[in-house]
Amino acid sequence: MAVMTMREALNQAIREEMHRDPGVFLMGEEVAAYQGAYKVTKGLLQEFGDKRVIDTPITELGFAGLGVGAAMVGLRPIVEFMTFNFSILATDQIINSAAKMLYMSGGQFKIPIVFRGPGGSAFQVGAQHSQAMESWFAYFPGLKVVMPSTPADAKGLLKSAIRDDDPVIFIEQERMYGNKGEVPDDEDYTIPLGVAEVKRAGTDATIVARSLMIPLALKAADELQQLGLSCEVIDPRTIRPLDIDTIIESVKKTNRVVVAEESHPFCGVGAEISAQITERAFDHLDAPVRRVSGIDVPMPYAKNLENLAIPGVKEIVAAVKEVAYV
Amino acid sequence: MATEVMMPKLSPTMEEGLLSRWLKKEGDRVSMGEPLAEIDTDKATMEMQALTSGVLRKILINEGESAPLGQLIAIVGEPDEDISALLNKAPAKASAPATTAQPASQSEPATQPPTQPQTQPPTQNEQPAAAGNGKQGNVVEAPASGRLIVSPLAARMAAEAGIDLRALSGSGPGGRIIKRDIEAAIEAGSAAPEQASVTQLRAVPPLQQPALTEASPYRDQPMTEMRKTIARRLVTSIGPVPHFFLTTEIEMDLAVEMRRNINELDTEHKISLNDIIVKIAAAALIKNPQVNASFQEKSIRYYERADIGVAVAIDDGLITPVVRSADQKSLSQIAGEIRGLAERARSRKLKPEEYMGATFSISNLGMLGIDEFTAVINPPEAAILAVGAVTPKPVVRNNEIVVRQIMRVTMSCDHRAVDGATGARFLQTFKKILENPLYLVV
Numbered sequence: 001m002a003v004m005t006m007r008e009a010l011n012q013a014i015r016e017e018m019h020r021d022p023g024v025f026l027m028g029e030e031v032a033a034y035q036g037a038y039k040v041t042k043g044l045l046q047e048f049g050d051k052r053v054i055d056t057p058i059t060e061l062g063f064a065g066l067g068v069g070a071a072m073v074g075l076r077p078i079v080e081f082m083t084f085n086f087s088i089l090a091t092d093q094i095i096n097s098a099a100k101m102l103y104m105s106g107g108q109f110k111i112p113i114v115f116r117g118p119g120g121s122a123f124q125v126g127a128q129h130s131q132a133m134e135s136w137f138a139y140f141p142g143l144k145v146v147m148p149s150t151p152a153d154a155k156g157l158l159k160s161a162i163r164d165d166d167p168v169i170f171i172e173q174e175r176m177y178g179n180k181g182e183v184p185d186d187e188d189y190t191i192p193l194g195v196a197e198v199k200r201a202g203t204d205a206t207i208v209a210r211s212l213m214i215p216l217a218l219k220a221a222d223e224l225q226q227l228g229l230s231c232e233v234i235d236p237r238t239i240r241p242l243d244i245d246t247i248i249e250s251v252k253k254t255n256r257v258v259v260a261e262e263s264h265p266f267c268g269v270g271a272e273i274s275a276q277i278t279e280r281a282f283d284h285l286d287a288p289v290r291r292v293s294g295i296d297v298p299m300p301y302a303k304n305l306e307n308l309a310i311p312g313v314k315e316i317v318a319a320v321k322e323v324a325y326v
Numbered sequence: 327m328a329t330e331v332m333m334p335k336l337s338p339t340m341e342e343g344l345l346s347r348w349l350k351k352e353g354d355r356v357s358m359g360e361p362l363a364e365i366d367t368d369k370a371t372m373e374m375q376a377l378t379s380g381v382l383r384k385i386l387i388n389e390g391e392s393a394p395l396g397q398l399i400a401i402v403g404e405p406d407e408d409i410s411a412l413l414n415k416a417p418a419k420a421s422a423p424a425t426t427a428q429p430a431s432q433s434e435p436a437t438q439p440p441t442q443p444q445t446q447p448p449t450q451n452e453q454p455a456a457a458g459n460g461k462q463g464n465v466v467e468a469p470a471s472g473r474l475i476v477s478p479l480a481a482r483m484a485a486e487a488g489i490d491l492r493a494l495s496g497s498g499p500g501g502r503i504i505k506r507d508i509e510a511a512i513e514a515g516s517a518a519p520e521q522a523s524v525t526q527l528r529a530v531p532p533l534q535q536p537a538l539t540e541a542s543p544y545r546d547q548p549m550t551e552m553r554k555t556i557a558r559r560l561v562t563s564i565g566p567v568p569h570f571f572l573t574t575e576i577e578m579d580l581a582v583e584m585r586r587n588i589n590e591l592d593t594e595h596k597i598s599l600n601d602i603i604v605k606i607a608a609a610a611l612i613k614n615p616q617v618n619a620s621f622q623e624k625s626i627r628y629y630e631r632a633d634i635g636v637a638v639a640i641d642d643g644l645i646t647p648v649v650r651s652a653d654q655k656s657l658s659q660i661a662g663e664i665r666g667l668a669e670r671a672r673s674r675k676l677k678p679e680e681y682m683g684a685t686f687s688i689s690n691l692g693m694l695g696i697d698e699f700t701a702v703i704n705p706p707e708a709a710i711l712a713v714g715a716v717t718p719k720p721v722v723r724n725n726e727i728v729v730r731q732i733m734r735v736t737m738s739c740d741h742r743a744v745d746g747a748t749g750a751r752f753l754q755t756f757k758k759i760l761e762n763p764l765y766l767v768v
Contacts, residue, residue: 284479
């Protein structure tokens with residue numbers, strides 16, 4: 001196992017999969033000559049050439065559509081959005097073409113494509129460039145949505161996403177590219193989609209978190225342990241299909257849940273998780289499911305306000321204390 | 327549109343209310359927020375306000391009758407509106423108000439008419455609990471239709487353990503009954519003994535058994551809400567709470583003298599010995615925080631303030647209004663506060679926050695000439711101090727017999743939270759200060 005950044009783990013996953021399958025190719029803005037706006041695609045142009053690593057014009061709808069077409073005829077495109085904020089322009093191709101093609105063609109066309117790139121808040125990039133888009137894509141049947149929280153998960157999940165026969169939305173957190181962790185060297189190291197991981201076991205409350213919120217939830221769990229509260233931290237890793245069974249098992253044990261997310265609360269993934277818990281584990285709840293979400297406003301540019309808009313350890317700790325009646 | 331007026335929950339522990347007086351009569355116009363009736367709850371007489379405006383069309387329960395929480399007791403609507411649909415929902419009792427006047431009613435059929443579930447069906451989670459409790463037959467009450475706030479988990483646990491949720495008070499926000507409350511109840515076994523004692527009492531009505539040739543004549547006084555609450559609360563204390571008792575004798579000469587001096591300073595001052603006892607008990611609690619405690623399910627709770635419950639006898643019952651932070655208050659403040667609380671207690675106007683949440687209680691029967699007694703702990707407090715009369719007694723001091731003002735106090739302690747030596751140390755401090763009240767200002 002080597003220690004590497006999330007950026008390097010993603011790069012390794014793409015490289016390994018491009019070696020493994022000649023049908024895998026990469027395209028997007030600045031992915032080739034510039035080596036990626038966030039350097040995730042570093043060295044790939046040199047290694048695989050410009051037929052498989054392609055710089056596109058600033059035309060998200062266009063190259064997303066190109067990708068869907070390529071997938072229809074059997075290739076495995078990886079389409080990078082410079083950030084998921086720009087995927088908004090491509091949503092017609094993602095939602096109307098990629099997500100529905102298998103269904104509308106009566107199963108004739110699989111769409112094995114990965115749309116990937118950074119999402120969520122960054123550092124002072126303003127309201128239009130700081131959005132957590134996962135609930136948009138998770139809403140539509142036909143798409144899988146993946147959000148890794150560690151370098152190892154990033155590698156294992158991205159490799160599974162590339163090998164998957166369905167369209168996968170793979171959202172990397174912009175603030176986490178430099179996070180380091182141990183990553184297995186194995187070229188067949190994959191993590192199945194739709195399987196959550198218990199990042200920390202506990203008995204008194206469950207914190208369901210994803211992506212950027214995982215390190216914060218683990219810190220919160222450390223603080224709460226000092227107060228004698230043992231928290232279980234669950235990372236679904238795949239937002240859709242959601243591994244609700246693992247969450248329900250945990251709720252049956254702890255009876256209290258906090259869902260931590262960076263995104264807005266309204267119609268968010270946390271709302272969905274909360275609803276499913278209420279439907280499936282009502283009799284096991286000792287307190288209402290409590291969400292900790294980003295503030296329900298466009299992301300402020302000012303640094304102090306930006307910090308206030310994103311939930312932190314303090315908010316998670318407070319929410320757990322609330323549901324645990326401490 | 328016509329609106330149903332239900333028996334409201336006017337105290338945190340109220341399960342049914344006795345309608346003591348209608349303030350409006352049928353045909354009167356009422357506006358939202360206006361007092362509609364006076365309700366006698368388990369603790370106090372409270373005003374029930376109209377929640378809507380209109381005409382009081384129909385009164386469905388007479389003065390002096392009880393109704394469980396949530397039972398339809400009146401209808402407010404427009405003067406000419408058809409309210410027959412709502413009237414059909416009213417319990418059968420409304421048409422037969424004479425039931426409470428019947429002598430020797432063994433159970434409570436009057437307050438639990440068979441049509442009761444129609445007014446507001448119990449939630450699914452309450453049903454198993456009711457079924458579980460109903461083993462003894464129909465004498466055990468169906469769940470009141472009043473809104474109990476309970477977490478889904480707690481509801482299920484209570485159902486499985488056969489615990490009557492209405493016998494519990496919730497420790498969650500807004501009085502929500504949560505997991506730890508059920509666990510505490512299971513541990514304390516409070517539900518079971520209470521259930522058993524209730525059925526026992528009902529099964530064996532000793533006064534009605536024929537003795538000799540002819541049974542003694544008797545009178546069944548219907549219990550007031552307060553009397554019912556006292557009965558229920560005390561059973562949950564002396565049964566599950568392991569009491570032990572510590573008695574000591576206190577020389578009161580200096581305290582008596584101090585009281586006289588203070589009262590002579592200014593005719594405004596009317597300090598009683600009990601006021602001094604309250605303050606000194608609070609001071610001793612702060613010095614011995616182990617006694618200022620409460621046994622919880624997985625922990626012992628230690629309070630930071632000494633909030634003293636002072637038992638006040640009132641017609642047909644007692645209540646313990648609370649003097650908060652009594653160690654911090656002056657004697658005249660304590661005296662004034664206790665007088666005000668006692669007056670409001672006697673007129674039954676205490677607010678819940680004035681009688682709930684004491685950390686320690688004092689019961690004084692000295693004025694009734696009792697020398698010494700033991701008191702029953704007021705859960706969840708860990709101790710109560712029973713105070714007897716101050717009487718001149720011969721005692722030996724420096725090998726001589728002298729007369730001193732002697733008072734005996736007995737503290738009842740919850741042994742789960744307080745041990746003998748801990749309780750004794752508190753009493754030591756208490757005695758030391760009371761025998762020389764100058765310690766209060768040192």
